[in-house]
Amino acid sequence: MTPDPHPQRVRVTAPRSNAAPAPVAPSLARELTEQSEIGEVLLRSLIRSQLRLALVVGGAFLTCLCGLGVLAALGASFPLLPGLPGLSLAWLLLAVLPYPAAIACAAFYARASARNEEHFRELVRDKP
C-alpha cells in the first residue's frame, strides 16, 4: 500500500481500539475486495478477456489438430522412407508435429494471460 497522499487528521488518544476507524478515501484495490461497482466492472472485464484468450488459443490448437488429422488421412499412403512401406507420412504428422504446436500455444497463453493480469493491476494500482 502506498501512503495516502492526503492523510486525514489522526487523533492520538488513549484507547484507540474502541473508536471506529477514520474514513479514508477508498482505493480501487479496496473497492475490488468490497465488491463495489467499479471493482466489479473491472474484474468482469478481466474475466471476460481471460476467457476470450483461452477460447481463441484453444480454438486455434483444435483447428491445427483437425488440419493435421485431415493431412494424415490423406498422407496415409505416402511412404516416409523407401523400403519401409508401413511408415507413412501420417506417422510423421501425428507422432511429432502436434507436440510443438501444443507447447507453442501454451507458452503464448501463459505470456498473454500474464499481460492481461498486468494490465488489470495497472488499472487498480493506487495512483499517487
Added chain:
Amino acid sequence: MTPAPSLPPALAIGAVAAVALTTVLVGVLGLRISRTTSDFYVASRTVRPWWNASAIGGEYLSAASFLGVAGLIMVNGAQALWYPIGYTAGFLMLLLFVATPLRRSGAYTVPDFAAARLGSNAVRRATSVLVVLIAWFYIVPQLQGAALALHTTTGLPGWVGSVAVVAVVVASVMFGGMRSITFVQAFQFWLKLAALALPALFLVLWLAGRGAPSGEPIDALGAASGNAPAIPASLVAPDGVYRTVSVMVALLFGTLGLPHVLVRFYTNPDGPSARRTTVIVLSLLSVFYLFPTAFGILGRTAAPDLAGQADATVVLLPARLIDGPLGAALSALVLAGAMAAFLSTTSGLLVSIAGVMSQELFGGSVHGFRVAAAASAAVPLGAALLAGPQALAGSVGLVFAFTASTICPLLILSIWWRRLTAAGAIAGLAAGALACGSAVLFSAIVPGIANMAVLQALLGQPAAWSVPLAFAVMVGVSAVRRRPVPTAVDRFLVRIHRPEAYEPDPAREATRSSR
C-alpha cells in the same frame, strides 16, 4: 497364454525391488521434513515449478502411457498416435481453463472447491463420490499393468505384481503424505524417461548397425496389422472418424478433471507459477511420448508377432531384439521404469482419494488421512484381482471419458460462468456420469452389439456426446430457475480470478494455508 520368462527372474525381481526400495527411501527421507497437516495434504504450497512439473509428469505417466501407447501402436498403427496427443494436449486445456483460478481458490480438493463455489454440501458429497470412483477406476488398470509386466517377464503369478504395488504405495503414502510424494514423483518421472529413452536409443542404433531391415520383417508388418490397408480406411470410415473425435474429446477434457493431477496444482505457490508449471509439464510430456511411439514403430517393424501381447511390447522388445546380457539388462531397465509408472500413478491417486475421504469422514486429520489411504487401496486391489485383463490405454481412456463428462463441466462452468447453481451442477454431474457409465457398460455387456459398428462406436466411446450433454444439463437446469447470483459467488470469483499482488505477503500466505 503363458509365455516363457524372457528375463532371468533374479534380474527382473532385482529391478522391481530397486524401484520399490528407492520409493520407500525417498518417502521416508521426505517424512523428516513433513510435519504439519498442510505438509501432508498440499506440501504447504511451496513446491517450485520445475519440481512440481516433474512430479505431475511422474504422477500422470501411468501404465497406459508407459506400456499402453506402444501396445496400441502395435495393434492399431498410426491411428493409435492420437492417444499420446490427447494425453499431452489435455494439459493445454488444463492450462487454458482451470490451472490458475483453481490454484487461487485456496481449496484443498475438488469437492472443497465445488462446495466453496456453489455453497452446497450436496454438491460436495456428489463430487467426493465421483472423485473416489474415478480414482478407483484409474488404479485398477495400473495394478493390472503391474500384474502383466511382472508375469510376462518373470513368469510369477500376476497377483504378486498388483499386491506389491499396493503394499509399497500404501506404505509410502501413509508415512510421507504429499511433501515426500512430491520428491518421489519427481524422481520417478526422470526414471521413467530414462528407462524408455536409453533402451529406445540402443535399439535404434542396434538395428541401424545391423543394416537396413531385411525384406522379411516388412512383409511381416503387413501381416501383423492383419489388414494393413484397414488403417487408412478406418480413418475415413464414419465410425472411425467418430471414434477418433470422441477419444480426443475424452482425453483433452478428461485431463483437467483428473483428481490426482488437480491436487498437484494446489501445491503451486501462486497462480503464475501454476501456469509455468503447466507449460513445463507439456514440454516434458512431449519429450516423453516420443519414446513409446518409437517402441511401437520398432515393434511393428522388427517383432510384429509381439502384437499378441501388445501391452508388454515395451518390456519384451529389448530382450527379444538384442541377445545376451545387454538385451536382458535393457529389458530390466524398462521393467523398472514400468514399475515406477504403476507406483507413481497409484500413489498419486491414493493421495487424492485419501485427501477427499479423510476430509469427508475423519475431519481432515493426519490420522484420518492414513486410515483412508489404507482403506481406499483395498477396493481397486480387489477389482484388479477379480477382473480380466483389458487393453491398458483403452480402459484408461474410458476413465478420461468419465472425468470429461463429470468433473470437467463442473470445473469449467464454476470458474467461468457465474450463473451456475448447485442444482444445475448436481443435475449435470448425474447426467454425465449416468450417460457415460451406462453407455460403456452397455457396449461391454450387451451381446451382438459388436456387429453394429456405429452403435458400438457411439456407446463404446461416449465422450463426444456425453460431455456436451453434461454441459447442456448443467447450463439448462441452472438457467431454468433464474435467481439473482448470491454475493458469495461473486466474492469467490473475485478471489479465483484476481491476480496476486506483486510480492505475496508471507504472513497472509501463512494464515491462509493454516486455515
